[in-house]
Amino acid sequence: MLDIKFIRENQSLIAEASRKKRLDFKVEELIAIDDRRLGILGEVESLRAKQNEASAQIVSVGAEEKAALLVEMKNVKDLLQTKEEELKEIMKDWQKQMVQVPNIPDMSVPEGDDDSANAESKTWGDKTVFDFTARDHVELMTMLDMADFERGTKVAGFRGYFLKNAGARLSFALWQLAFDMLQDEGFAPVMAPSLVRREALLGTGYLPQGEEDLYKTQDADYLAGTAEVGLMALHMDEIVDSAKLPIKYAGFSPCFRREAGSHGKDTKGLIRVHEFFKIEQLILCEANHAESVAWHEKLLATAEKYMQTLGIPYRVVVNCTGDLGLGQVKKYDIEAWVPGEQKYRETHSISYFHDFQTRRLNLKYRDAEGKLRFVHSLNGTMSATPRLLVSLVENYQQADGSIKVPLALQKYVGQEIIRANQ
């Protein structure tokens, strides 16, 4: 959410942001509603002022004068009630529009319709070349008894899976490595709730738009698709001590996504599943663009370091405007090389929001002048499993179908090579 004052003063920026993000949001409509809102609000407030004034007189005035005031105020009350009703209706529309106002993409974000227009900014490592016929992760992991997709579907339904043996060990190893590296960077480890209340999702910007992609419980709670939701809501409605900024969290949580819009996509294997696990980097910092940008680069660098430590070839793309979420100012994706598909596939997504989320969450700090300001928020993937296993096992496979364990993971996995029947 943006400040209505800012919106009013920068209508062309908002219109441009809406166009760039390929949204059909119309600022003019919001401004028209806001004009009506301000008009009615003025009327309501002056009626209330009249009421308050009379109220003060009634206590100190004689019986006769009091009776006259009561009659007059009865009329004011009736008028006020119809005006308040009108205001309430306008506010409904206003709220509906306000949560649809897009945040403004950074100048450096390329314009485009969808992910095909994302701009590659960097590649790291060479695409793995095999002198044998390579297998895809489904075949490899099934062969090595690391995963069970058939029974996964039997038990959990479409996109269900079990990770077993080295598949499970590798997952724990990836998490542990990620946690260790983030600890070194000063991130506090947090295990965040995935079962969250609606407010947390409204605050982070996943609702009201993303209702379709979320699982909902019979108690009207939701299953979050990322630890970002719980971590951001952690300080909802708080004024955080500015001395504590930046707050850096390494959040672990299971993640649930209905993938409502992706029914035909990636139906095989571990690329797109309904339930997965993720370690997320999250930062709350002072409300300063340069600081947000610096932390954004830092989050990317940390995630890259993780991928480099794992030795997985990847590239970095700057997401184009059409591929940005409503609240995102800029987003980088890291895409890992997947030999079986001969493609880079997204494993990390790192973005910043300015105060878009914290305004909704009412998350503030007191700046040096003592003024309350909304903090800036950023978040980015550190390690998303099992998707990351896809490129890991495919890139590290050997001719005999075994998988080398990346050096950095060996101490956690307890083995150098994953072979059948282990």
Added chain:
RNA sequence: GGAGGGGUGGCAGAGUGGUUGAUCGCACCGGUCUUGAAAACCGGAAUGUCCGCAAGGGCAUCGUGGGUUCAAAUCCCACCCCCUCCGCCA
């Protein structure tokens, strides 16, 4: 699941229909005193929003949303959250 008690400003905690945006305390800021600090004393200070160049003023905010009333922190209803005891349970 059953029974009871609560949600008030940064914190703590009064306040049961009318100058109450809200006593007192702690913390905070300024001043006096002091070589400096502490203590003591004096004073200041909530947040949002609207009008205004400003000074200043209006409105809203006592968990949330409704209702009663000329008037609600205070009365009524619904919901949310917290605490205590019992039951169940990883």
